[in-house]
Structure formats: C-alpha cells, structure tokens
Amino acid sequence: MARQNFVGLVISQGKMNKTVKVRVQSKGYDKRVHKEVLKRKDYLVHDEGNLCKEGDIVRIESIPKMTERKYFAIAEVKINKGQQFAKYEELAKRKVAEEEQRKLKEFMERRTELENIIDKVDDLKKLDQISRAFSKAQEDERQELLRQINEIKKRYNIKSWPTTEQIVPLEVNEAAKDLSVIENRLANIRVILDKLMSSDFKAQREKILAQAAKGNPAELKPSIQKNILRKWVMNPKNTVPVSL
Secondary structure, eight states: OOEEEOOOEEEEEEEEEEEEEEEEEEEEEEEETTTEEEEEEEEEOOOOOOOOTTTOEEEEOOOOOOOOSSEEEEEEEEHHHHHHHOOOOOOOOOHHHHHHHHHHHHHHHHHHHHHHHHHHHHHHHHHHHHHHHHHHOOOOHHHHHHHHHHHHHTTTOOOSSSSSSSSSSOHHHHHHHHHHHHHHHHTHHHHHHHHHGGGGGGHHHHHHHHSSSSSSGGGGGGHHHHHHHHHHHTTTTTTOOOOO
C-alpha cells in the first residue's frame, strides 16, 4: 500500500526537538456554497536531523505513529527558502554586531579625545595660575615655577603665554557655528531654492545634482531636483553658490 504524501510549507520550527509544523493546502468541494474552496491542515512532522527551517517547502510522508499527533516525517526538502532566510538572518545579526562594535569604538575614541581635551584645559589653567604666581614669587621659588611653565609649554608646543593662538579645538564652537548657518539658510530657503532652480544658476544646479543625485540629473523631475537641492543647502558643510 502506497504511503500518503503531501507537499506543504514549514510554518513552525525549533519549538520541539526533531519536530516541525507543516501546513498542507488543498482544494475541496464545499457542499454548503457549492464551489471549490481552499482547505488548510497543519501536521506535526518528524525531522530527524533538525534540517528544516520556517519557509521551506517540503514533501512529507506517512510513517508508523510516533506520538498521538505525529505520524508524518520529512521525505524531501523541495525548496529551502527557510534555510536561505536563516543564512540572511545570521548575516544580518553579524552585520548588526559589527555596526555596534564600530559605534562602540567611535564612542571610546571620542571619550578618550574628550578626556585629553579636559586634561589639556586643566594644564592650561595650571599654567595660567603658575604664570601669575611667578611674578609674585621669591627668587628661590621662581626656578621651580619656571620649570613647570616650560614643561607645560613644551608638552603642548606653546611658544608664549598668554597666547592668542587656538590651543584647544572646542567642538562646541563648531557646532554653534553650524547651527547658525542652518538657521540662516532655513530662514531663506525659499529664496535660495528659487535662485538655484532659475536659469541663471543652471551650471551650479547641475554640478550639485551630479554630486548628490543618483542617475542622470536631467531625467529628474523639478520637484525631485528641488528636494535634493534642499538637502544639499541644509547641510552646513556644503557651500551654497547663492548670495543672500
């Protein structure tokens, strides 16, 4: 006697050892509505090697009853979409882990840089205090103070103190400058875009679109060109070829 065979989709895997749930879909005539309808039935199927993944298309075959609900086994994996998805999922997890490691590394580098800046500021405060104390110090104390002053100046390559040169590059000043540029451009965004979209600035517009757009800029609709130009203008690092 031939064994029962069905082709179905693995809809659940990993909840029970060596067991997957397979959904079999078939057509049947429904006397109540007098037409063919789709019928679905789920089977618990034995998977000896735990090979199947959710999304696989498999052929199942009847076997002697193993439990009350399990009397089919995997006979063939026809399409291993689930296994491919599992590989993609594993790759995605690895990519996420790599991204987290990269962000952590950047954070630690920024933290170290900030700590170095704080140490530098503390040393410069100390240098300022020593410099003021030097003029009031006794002759026997000046030698030690002078040694400390020269040590700090040598460490940060300072030629004279007080100095007008920038010694500590504070990112707060850069951020404030960028914010000021953004606010100015936002207040005049309509004027800037109108000028860039005009024929007088055609060369500058095409140059920006060639750098920022994907594909041929000439094929882009005006509304899309305008959106790309808006993003370009709102980036404070980009130079806007329009005078206000």
